[in-house]
Amino acid sequence: MSSDERYQALKGMQDILPPDIYIWQKIEAAAREIFPLFGFKEIRPPIVELTSVFTRSIGENTDIVEKEMYTFNDKAGRSISLRPEGTASVVRAYVENHLHNLPSPQKFFYSGPMFRYERPQSGRFRQFYQTGVELFGSSSPKTDAEVILMLGRFLEKIGLEGLSFQINSIGCEKCRPGYKESVTGFFSDRHDNLCPDCRRRLNLNPLRILDCKVGRCVEMRNGAPQIIDYLCEDCKTHFDKLKSMLSAVGVKYTVNPEMVRGLDYYTRTTFEVTSGTLGAQNAVAAGGRYDKLVKAFGGPETPAVGFAVGMERIVELLKRSGQPDLPVPDIFIAFIGDAAETQSMLIAERIRGAGYWAELGDSEASLKSHMRRADRLSAKYVFIIGDEEINSKTIKWKKLSDSEQGETPISGLTDFLLENITRH
Ligand SMILES: [Zn+2]
Ligand SMILES: [Zn+2]
Numbered sequence: 064m065s066s067d068e069r070y071q072a073l074k075g076m077q078d079i080l081p082p083d084i085y086i087w088q089k090i091e092a093a094a095r096e097i098f099p100l101f102g103f104k105e106i107r108p109p110i111v112e113l114t115s116v117f118t119r120s121i122g123e124n125t126d127i128v129e130k131e132m133y134t135f136n137d138k139a140g141r142s143i144s145l146r147p148e149g150t151a152s153v154v155r156a157y158v159e160n161h162l163h164n165l166p167s168p169q170k171f172f173y174s175g176p177m178f179r180y181e182r183p184q185s186g187r188f189r190q191f192y193q194t195g196v197e198l199f200g201s202s203s204p205k206t207d208a209e210v211i212l213m214l215g216r217f218l219e220k221i222g223l224e225g226l227s228f229q230i231n232s233i234g235c236e237k238c239r240p241g242y243k244e245s246v247t248g249f250f251s252d253r254h255d256n257l258c259p260d261c262r263r264r265l266n267l268n269p270l271r272i273l274d275c276k277v278g279r280c281v282e283m284r285n286g287a288p289q290i291i292d293y294l295c296e297d298c299k300t301h302f303d304k305l306k307s308m309l310s311a312v313g314v315k316y317t318v319n320p321e322m323v324r325g326l327d328y329y330t331r332t333t334f335e336v337t338s339g340t341l342g343a344q345n346a347v348a349a350g351g352r353y354d355k356l357v358k359a360f361g362g363p364e365t366p367a368v369g370f371a372v373g374m375e376r377i378v379e380l381l382k383r384s385g386q387p388d389l390p391v392p393d394i395f396i397a398f399i400g401d402a403a404e405t406q407s408m409l410i411a412e413r414i415r416g417a418g419y420w421a422e423l424g425d426s427e428a429s430l431k432s433h434m435r436r437a438d439r440l441s442a443k444y445v446f447i448i449g450d451e452e453i454n455s456k457t458i459k460w461k462k463l464s465d466s467e468q469g470e471t472p473i474s475g476l477t478d479f480l481l482e483n484i485t486r487h
Contacts (some may be wrong), residue, residue, distance in 0.1 A: 076316040082387050102170050103172045103213075104171055106173050112143065112146060114134050120328055120442070132145070145175055153171055157169070157473050168200035176192050198210060208308035208314070218372075221459065229337065230318055230333070231291070231334070234356070240295050246288055258275060278295075289320040298331055330354040331352045347380070351370070352366070353367050354370045392422040392437075392442040393442070394422070394442065396423050399447075403452070419486065421440065447460070
Protein backbone atom coordinates (compact mmCIF):
# COMPACT_ATOMS: atom_id res chain seq x y z
CA MET A 64 0.00 0.00 0.00
CA SER A 65 1.52 3.34 -1.03
CA SER A 66 1.52 6.22 1.40
CA ASP A 67 -1.26 8.13 -0.33
CA GLU A 68 -3.63 5.18 -0.09
CA ARG A 69 -5.89 4.91 2.92
CA TYR A 70 -7.22 1.83 4.61
CA GLN A 71 -10.90 1.38 3.92
CA ALA A 72 -13.48 -1.24 4.75
CA LEU A 73 -14.20 -3.51 1.80
CA LYS A 74 -16.92 -2.44 -0.60
CA GLY A 75 -20.33 -3.45 0.69
CA MET A 76 -19.08 -3.89 4.24
CA GLN A 77 -19.74 -1.39 6.96
CA ASP A 78 -18.66 -0.51 10.45
CA ILE A 79 -21.54 -0.47 12.86
CA LEU A 80 -20.85 2.36 15.27
CA PRO A 81 -22.61 4.13 18.13
CA PRO A 82 -25.30 5.37 18.19
CA ASP A 83 -26.58 2.81 15.62
CA ILE A 84 -25.15 -0.03 17.67
CA TYR A 85 -27.78 0.63 20.34
CA ILE A 86 -30.51 -0.15 17.80
CA TRP A 87 -28.72 -3.41 16.96
CA GLN A 88 -28.42 -4.31 20.62
CA LYS A 89 -32.09 -3.58 21.17
CA ILE A 90 -33.04 -5.99 18.37
CA GLU A 91 -30.66 -8.67 19.62
CA ALA A 92 -32.00 -8.29 23.15
CA ALA A 93 -35.57 -8.70 21.85
CA ALA A 94 -34.55 -11.95 20.12
CA ARG A 95 -32.98 -13.26 23.32
CA GLU A 96 -36.07 -12.32 25.25
CA ILE A 97 -38.87 -13.50 22.94
CA PHE A 98 -37.55 -16.66 21.25
CA PRO A 99 -36.81 -18.56 24.49
CA LEU A 100 -40.41 -17.93 25.59
CA PHE A 101 -41.33 -20.28 22.74
CA GLY A 102 -38.64 -22.80 23.70
CA PHE A 103 -35.95 -21.76 21.22
CA LYS A 104 -32.31 -22.10 22.28
CA GLU A 105 -29.39 -20.24 20.79
CA ILE A 106 -27.00 -22.04 18.43
CA ARG A 107 -23.74 -20.65 17.03
CA PRO A 108 -22.47 -22.53 13.99
CA PRO A 109 -19.21 -21.45 12.35
CA ILE A 110 -19.29 -18.68 9.75
CA VAL A 111 -17.27 -20.76 7.27
CA GLU A 112 -18.34 -24.18 5.97
CA LEU A 113 -17.38 -26.54 3.20
CA THR A 114 -18.85 -25.07 0.03
CA SER A 115 -20.85 -28.26 -0.49
CA VAL A 116 -22.92 -27.50 2.63
CA PHE A 117 -24.38 -24.52 0.82
CA THR A 118 -24.64 -26.02 -2.65
CA ARG A 119 -26.51 -28.95 -1.13
CA SER A 120 -29.03 -26.83 0.74
CA ILE A 121 -29.47 -23.80 -1.45
CA GLY A 122 -29.20 -25.54 -4.80
CA GLU A 123 -26.60 -25.37 -7.58
CA ASN A 124 -28.71 -23.29 -9.90
CA THR A 125 -29.43 -20.34 -7.67
CA ASP A 126 -27.99 -16.84 -7.83
CA ILE A 127 -26.59 -17.27 -4.35
CA VAL A 128 -24.53 -20.31 -5.24
CA GLU A 129 -23.76 -19.36 -8.83
CA LYS A 130 -22.76 -15.74 -8.35
CA GLU A 131 -22.86 -14.50 -4.82
CA MET A 132 -20.85 -16.77 -2.54
CA TYR A 133 -17.48 -15.87 -1.11
CA THR A 134 -15.73 -19.10 -2.00
CA PHE A 135 -12.03 -19.82 -1.46
CA ASN A 136 -9.68 -22.73 -1.38
CA ASP A 137 -8.08 -23.16 2.02
CA LYS A 138 -4.46 -24.26 2.47
CA ALA A 139 -5.45 -27.90 2.18
CA GLY A 140 -7.12 -27.17 -1.16
CA ARG A 141 -10.66 -27.63 0.12
CA SER A 142 -13.36 -25.37 -1.25
CA ILE A 143 -14.81 -23.41 1.64
CA SER A 144 -17.36 -20.58 1.68
CA LEU A 145 -18.48 -17.82 3.97
CA ARG A 146 -22.08 -18.58 4.86
CA PRO A 147 -24.58 -16.75 2.63
CA GLU A 148 -27.48 -17.63 4.93
CA GLY A 149 -28.07 -19.41 8.22
CA THR A 150 -30.24 -22.44 7.60
CA ALA A 151 -27.66 -24.65 5.87
CA SER A 152 -25.22 -24.50 8.77
CA VAL A 153 -27.90 -25.13 11.38
CA VAL A 154 -29.16 -28.17 9.48
CA ARG A 155 -25.61 -29.44 9.06
CA ALA A 156 -25.07 -28.99 12.82
CA TYR A 157 -28.39 -30.71 13.59
CA VAL A 158 -27.42 -33.79 11.60
CA GLU A 159 -23.74 -33.87 12.53
CA ASN A 160 -24.44 -33.62 16.28
CA HIS A 161 -27.32 -36.15 16.12
CA LEU A 162 -29.68 -33.61 17.61
CA HIS A 163 -32.49 -35.63 16.04
CA ASN A 164 -31.91 -38.16 18.84
CA LEU A 165 -33.14 -35.57 21.35
CA PRO A 166 -36.88 -35.21 22.01
CA SER A 167 -38.75 -33.49 19.16
CA PRO A 168 -39.25 -30.76 18.30
CA GLN A 169 -35.82 -29.19 18.63
CA LYS A 170 -35.84 -25.39 18.34
CA PHE A 171 -32.91 -23.09 17.69
CA PHE A 172 -32.21 -19.45 17.00
CA TYR A 173 -29.08 -17.78 15.69
CA SER A 174 -27.85 -14.30 14.98
CA GLY A 175 -24.80 -13.21 13.06
CA PRO A 176 -23.13 -12.05 9.86
CA MET A 177 -23.82 -13.57 6.45
CA PHE A 178 -21.88 -12.87 3.25
CA ARG A 179 -22.95 -12.42 -0.33
CA TYR A 180 -20.96 -10.91 -3.13
CA GLU A 181 -23.87 -8.83 -4.44
CA ARG A 182 -23.73 -5.54 -6.26
CA PRO A 183 -23.77 -3.12 -3.34
CA GLN A 184 -26.83 -0.89 -3.35
CA SER A 185 -28.69 1.05 -0.78
CA GLY A 186 -29.73 -1.19 2.08
CA ARG A 187 -27.83 -4.19 0.74
CA PHE A 188 -24.44 -5.20 2.04
CA ARG A 189 -21.92 -7.91 1.27
CA GLN A 190 -21.60 -8.57 4.97
CA PHE A 191 -25.08 -8.41 6.36
CA TYR A 192 -26.72 -9.76 9.47
CA GLN A 193 -29.56 -12.15 9.99
CA THR A 194 -31.34 -13.37 13.05
CA GLY A 195 -33.24 -16.54 12.42
CA VAL A 196 -34.89 -19.58 13.92
CA GLU A 197 -35.16 -23.22 12.85
CA LEU A 198 -37.52 -25.78 14.32
CA PHE A 199 -37.00 -29.49 13.62
CA GLY A 200 -39.37 -32.40 14.05
CA SER A 201 -42.89 -31.11 13.59
CA SER A 202 -44.96 -31.07 10.43
CA SER A 203 -48.04 -29.64 12.11
CA PRO A 204 -49.57 -26.45 10.71
CA LYS A 205 -49.88 -25.37 14.35
CA THR A 206 -46.09 -25.20 14.45
CA ASP A 207 -46.02 -22.92 11.40
CA ALA A 208 -48.64 -20.72 13.04
CA GLU A 209 -46.65 -20.58 16.25
CA VAL A 210 -43.43 -19.65 14.44
CA ILE A 211 -45.23 -16.88 12.54
CA LEU A 212 -46.84 -15.70 15.75
CA MET A 213 -43.42 -15.61 17.42
CA LEU A 214 -42.00 -13.56 14.55
CA GLY A 215 -44.84 -11.10 15.01
CA ARG A 216 -44.19 -10.87 18.76
CA PHE A 217 -40.51 -10.27 18.12
CA LEU A 218 -41.11 -7.48 15.60
CA GLU A 219 -43.69 -5.93 17.90
CA LYS A 220 -41.25 -6.03 20.80
CA ILE A 221 -38.73 -4.11 18.71
CA GLY A 222 -41.39 -1.49 18.08
CA LEU A 223 -42.03 -2.00 14.36
CA GLU A 224 -45.40 -1.02 13.02
CA GLY A 225 -47.17 -1.08 9.70
CA LEU A 226 -45.96 -4.56 8.85
CA SER A 227 -47.91 -7.02 6.78
CA PHE A 228 -47.70 -10.79 6.82
CA GLN A 229 -48.03 -12.68 3.58
CA ILE A 230 -48.36 -16.42 3.42
CA ASN A 231 -48.55 -19.05 0.74
CA SER A 232 -48.19 -22.78 0.30
CA ILE A 233 -45.83 -24.12 -2.32
CA GLY A 234 -46.90 -27.73 -2.08
CA CYS A 235 -44.95 -30.91 -1.61
CA GLU A 236 -43.10 -33.47 -3.71
CA LYS A 237 -46.47 -34.93 -4.72
CA CYS A 238 -48.11 -31.77 -6.08
CA ARG A 239 -45.16 -29.60 -7.03
CA PRO A 240 -44.06 -31.55 -10.12
CA GLY A 241 -47.45 -31.00 -11.76
CA TYR A 242 -47.23 -27.32 -11.00
CA LYS A 243 -43.64 -27.12 -12.25
CA GLU A 244 -44.76 -28.68 -15.49
CA SER A 245 -47.45 -26.10 -16.12
CA VAL A 246 -45.06 -23.27 -15.22
CA THR A 247 -42.57 -24.68 -17.71
CA GLY A 248 -45.34 -24.89 -20.30
CA PHE A 249 -46.46 -21.33 -19.61
CA PHE A 250 -43.01 -19.80 -19.95
CA SER A 251 -41.92 -22.02 -22.84
CA ASP A 252 -44.54 -20.24 -24.92
CA ARG A 253 -42.94 -16.93 -23.88
CA HIS A 254 -39.34 -18.13 -24.04
CA ASP A 255 -37.99 -15.40 -26.31
CA ASN A 256 -39.16 -12.62 -24.02
CA LEU A 257 -37.47 -13.99 -20.91
CA CYS A 258 -34.23 -12.53 -19.60
CA PRO A 259 -31.16 -14.71 -20.34
CA ASP A 260 -31.04 -16.02 -16.79
CA CYS A 261 -34.67 -17.11 -16.92
CA ARG A 262 -34.19 -18.82 -20.26
CA ARG A 263 -31.62 -20.99 -18.54
CA ARG A 264 -33.87 -21.46 -15.51
CA LEU A 265 -36.68 -22.69 -17.71
CA ASN A 266 -35.08 -26.11 -17.89
CA LEU A 267 -33.13 -26.16 -14.65
CA ASN A 268 -35.50 -24.65 -12.11
CA PRO A 269 -38.53 -23.00 -13.74
CA LEU A 270 -40.04 -21.84 -10.43
CA ARG A 271 -37.17 -19.43 -10.06
CA ILE A 272 -38.58 -17.42 -12.96
CA LEU A 273 -41.31 -16.45 -10.54
CA ASP A 274 -38.64 -14.85 -8.32
CA CYS A 275 -36.89 -12.93 -11.12
CA LYS A 276 -36.62 -9.19 -10.54
CA VAL A 277 -36.07 -8.24 -14.20
CA GLY A 278 -38.90 -5.98 -15.39
CA ARG A 279 -40.02 -7.94 -18.42
CA CYS A 280 -40.02 -11.22 -16.51
CA VAL A 281 -42.13 -9.63 -13.78
CA GLU A 282 -44.63 -8.42 -16.40
CA MET A 283 -44.79 -11.77 -18.06
CA ARG A 284 -45.79 -13.47 -14.85
CA ASN A 285 -49.31 -12.09 -15.24
CA GLY A 286 -51.57 -15.04 -15.80
CA ALA A 287 -48.94 -17.62 -14.87
CA PRO A 288 -50.32 -20.74 -13.16
CA GLN A 289 -50.60 -20.43 -9.39
CA ILE A 290 -49.45 -23.18 -7.05
CA ILE A 291 -52.52 -22.76 -4.89
CA ASP A 292 -54.60 -24.34 -7.69
CA TYR A 293 -52.30 -27.35 -7.84
CA LEU A 294 -52.06 -28.28 -4.14
CA CYS A 295 -52.77 -31.91 -3.27
CA GLU A 296 -55.38 -32.74 -0.61
CA ASP A 297 -52.81 -32.98 2.22
CA CYS A 298 -51.16 -29.68 1.33
CA LYS A 299 -54.53 -27.99 1.03
CA THR A 300 -55.62 -29.22 4.47
CA HIS A 301 -52.30 -28.12 5.94
CA PHE A 302 -52.65 -24.64 4.47
CA ASP A 303 -56.30 -24.30 5.55
CA LYS A 304 -55.41 -25.25 9.12
CA LEU A 305 -52.55 -22.76 9.15
CA LYS A 306 -54.89 -19.99 8.02
CA SER A 307 -57.57 -20.76 10.58
CA MET A 308 -55.00 -20.92 13.39
CA LEU A 309 -53.42 -17.62 12.42
CA SER A 310 -56.87 -16.05 12.43
CA ALA A 311 -57.65 -17.62 15.79
CA VAL A 312 -54.57 -16.08 17.43
CA GLY A 313 -55.14 -12.71 15.79
CA VAL A 314 -52.30 -12.66 13.25
CA LYS A 315 -53.47 -10.59 10.28
CA TYR A 316 -52.21 -11.99 7.01
CA THR A 317 -52.88 -12.00 3.32
CA VAL A 318 -52.42 -14.94 1.01
CA ASN A 319 -49.93 -14.09 -1.70
CA PRO A 320 -50.12 -16.85 -4.31
CA GLU A 321 -47.15 -15.33 -6.16
CA MET A 322 -44.79 -15.89 -3.29
CA VAL A 323 -42.95 -18.94 -4.56
CA ARG A 324 -39.51 -19.70 -3.29
CA GLY A 325 -36.89 -20.61 -5.86
CA LEU A 326 -34.92 -22.40 -3.16
CA ASP A 327 -35.17 -26.13 -3.66
CA TYR A 328 -35.66 -27.27 -0.10
CA TYR A 329 -38.80 -25.32 0.73
CA THR A 330 -42.10 -27.21 1.01
CA ARG A 331 -45.63 -26.13 1.87
CA THR A 332 -45.77 -22.97 4.01
CA THR A 333 -43.86 -19.88 2.95
CA PHE A 334 -44.22 -16.47 4.55
CA GLU A 335 -42.84 -12.99 4.41
CA VAL A 336 -43.15 -9.82 6.40
CA THR A 337 -42.98 -6.58 4.45
CA SER A 338 -43.09 -2.98 5.52
CA GLY A 339 -45.04 -0.29 3.72
CA THR A 340 -42.09 2.05 4.21
CA LEU A 341 -39.44 -0.09 2.57
CA GLY A 342 -41.62 -1.37 -0.26
CA ALA A 343 -42.71 -4.84 -1.20
CA GLN A 344 -39.35 -5.81 -2.71
CA ASN A 345 -37.76 -5.50 0.70
CA ALA A 346 -39.06 -8.15 3.02
CA VAL A 347 -37.86 -7.60 6.58
CA ALA A 348 -38.28 -11.30 7.28
CA ALA A 349 -38.94 -14.42 5.30
CA GLY A 350 -39.36 -18.04 6.13
CA GLY A 351 -41.13 -21.27 5.54
CA ARG A 352 -41.16 -24.99 5.81
CA TYR A 353 -38.34 -27.17 4.51
CA ASP A 354 -39.33 -30.75 5.16
CA LYS A 355 -36.78 -32.26 2.76
CA LEU A 356 -33.55 -30.66 3.85
CA VAL A 357 -32.50 -32.70 6.88
CA LYS A 358 -32.72 -35.89 4.85
CA ALA A 359 -30.69 -34.30 2.06
CA PHE A 360 -27.95 -33.81 4.68
CA GLY A 361 -27.96 -37.47 5.57
CA GLY A 362 -30.25 -37.21 8.59
CA PRO A 363 -33.57 -38.97 9.11
CA GLU A 364 -36.68 -37.62 7.40
CA THR A 365 -37.40 -34.57 9.56
CA PRO A 366 -39.94 -31.85 8.85
CA ALA A 367 -38.71 -28.36 9.69
CA VAL A 368 -39.74 -24.74 9.60
CA GLY A 369 -37.91 -21.47 10.17
CA PHE A 370 -37.41 -17.87 9.24
CA ALA A 371 -34.66 -15.27 8.94
CA VAL A 372 -34.91 -11.59 9.71
CA GLY A 373 -32.81 -9.05 7.79
CA MET A 374 -31.23 -6.96 10.50
CA GLU A 375 -30.14 -4.03 8.31
CA ARG A 376 -33.70 -3.51 7.16
CA ILE A 377 -35.07 -3.47 10.67
CA VAL A 378 -32.33 -1.09 11.76
CA GLU A 379 -33.22 1.14 8.79
CA LEU A 380 -36.89 1.15 9.78
CA LEU A 381 -36.13 1.93 13.40
CA LYS A 382 -33.77 4.76 12.44
CA ARG A 383 -36.58 6.40 10.51
CA SER A 384 -38.60 6.60 13.66
CA GLY A 385 -35.79 8.39 15.49
CA GLN A 386 -32.23 7.98 16.69
CA PRO A 387 -31.78 6.04 19.89
CA ASP A 388 -30.86 7.90 23.08
CA LEU A 389 -27.14 7.72 23.66
CA PRO A 390 -26.38 6.41 27.11
CA VAL A 391 -24.79 9.01 29.39
CA PRO A 392 -22.59 8.56 32.46
CA ASP A 393 -24.42 8.49 35.76
CA ILE A 394 -21.55 10.07 37.64
CA PHE A 395 -18.57 12.09 36.46
CA ILE A 396 -15.92 12.45 39.14
CA ALA A 397 -13.92 15.67 39.05
CA PHE A 398 -11.00 15.81 41.45
CA ILE A 399 -8.35 18.22 42.63
CA GLY A 400 -4.93 16.94 43.71
CA ASP A 401 -3.10 13.61 43.93
CA ALA A 402 -4.76 12.31 47.07
CA ALA A 403 -8.18 13.05 45.60
CA GLU A 404 -7.26 11.21 42.41
CA THR A 405 -6.70 7.94 44.29
CA GLN A 406 -9.82 8.52 46.36
CA SER A 407 -11.77 9.15 43.14
CA MET A 408 -10.64 5.83 41.68
CA LEU A 409 -11.90 4.06 44.79
CA ILE A 410 -15.23 5.88 44.69
CA ALA A 411 -15.62 5.17 40.96
CA GLU A 412 -15.13 1.49 41.69
CA ARG A 413 -17.83 1.57 44.36
CA ILE A 414 -20.20 3.27 41.95
CA ARG A 415 -19.57 0.67 39.25
CA GLY A 416 -19.87 -2.09 41.82
CA ALA A 417 -23.36 -0.80 42.56
CA GLY A 418 -24.21 -1.02 38.85
CA TYR A 419 -23.84 2.60 37.76
CA TRP A 420 -21.66 4.15 35.09
CA ALA A 421 -18.79 6.23 36.50
CA GLU A 422 -16.33 8.38 34.53
CA LEU A 423 -13.21 10.01 35.90
CA GLY A 424 -11.55 13.27 34.90
CA ASP A 425 -8.00 13.30 33.55
CA SER A 426 -5.09 13.71 35.97
CA GLU A 427 -3.52 16.68 34.21
CA ALA A 428 -6.71 18.63 33.76
CA SER A 429 -7.96 21.52 35.86
CA LEU A 430 -11.26 21.40 37.73
CA LYS A 431 -12.68 23.67 35.07
CA SER A 432 -11.83 21.29 32.25
CA HIS A 433 -13.16 18.35 34.30
CA MET A 434 -16.46 20.20 34.50
CA ARG A 435 -16.41 20.95 30.78
CA ARG A 436 -15.93 17.31 29.96
CA ALA A 437 -18.73 16.25 32.32
CA ASP A 438 -20.95 18.71 30.46
CA ARG A 439 -19.96 17.40 27.04
CA LEU A 440 -20.71 13.84 28.15
CA SER A 441 -24.07 14.98 29.59
CA ALA A 442 -23.29 13.19 32.83
CA LYS A 443 -26.23 13.11 35.20
CA TYR A 444 -24.22 14.11 38.28
CA VAL A 445 -20.73 15.45 38.89
CA PHE A 446 -18.97 14.49 42.09
CA ILE A 447 -16.27 16.93 43.18
CA ILE A 448 -13.52 15.61 45.39
CA GLY A 449 -10.56 17.57 46.84
CA ASP A 450 -8.52 17.57 50.07
CA GLU A 451 -11.37 19.16 51.95
CA GLU A 452 -13.80 16.42 50.96
CA ILE A 453 -11.28 13.71 51.84
CA ASN A 454 -10.86 15.17 55.34
CA SER A 455 -14.59 15.48 55.96
CA LYS A 456 -15.33 12.12 54.24
CA THR A 457 -17.97 13.75 52.08
CA ILE A 458 -18.61 14.27 48.38
CA LYS A 459 -19.78 17.52 46.85
CA TRP A 460 -22.27 16.78 44.07
CA LYS A 461 -23.89 18.77 41.31
CA LYS A 462 -26.81 17.73 39.16
CA LEU A 463 -26.05 18.97 35.68
CA SER A 464 -29.62 19.21 34.38
CA ASP A 465 -30.70 21.86 36.90
CA SER A 466 -27.45 22.82 38.68
CA GLU A 467 -28.83 21.66 42.03
CA GLN A 468 -25.93 21.09 44.45
CA GLY A 469 -25.33 19.35 47.74
CA GLU A 470 -23.14 17.10 49.83
CA THR A 471 -23.37 13.49 50.79
CA PRO A 472 -21.23 11.44 53.20
CA ILE A 473 -19.03 8.90 51.40
CA SER A 474 -20.50 6.21 53.65
CA GLY A 475 -23.95 6.97 52.22
CA LEU A 476 -22.86 6.71 48.59
CA THR A 477 -25.00 3.73 47.65
CA ASP A 478 -28.14 5.30 49.12
CA PHE A 479 -27.44 8.48 47.19
CA LEU A 480 -27.21 6.53 43.92
CA LEU A 481 -30.34 4.51 44.59
CA GLU A 482 -32.36 7.59 45.50
CA ASN A 483 -31.29 9.80 42.64
CA ILE A 484 -30.41 7.71 39.60
CA THR A 485 -32.36 5.23 37.58
CA ARG A 486 -30.14 2.31 36.80
CA HIS A 487 -29.51 1.32 33.16
ZN1 LIG B 1 -48.83 -31.61 -1.81
ZN1 LIG C 1 -35.84 -13.19 -15.64
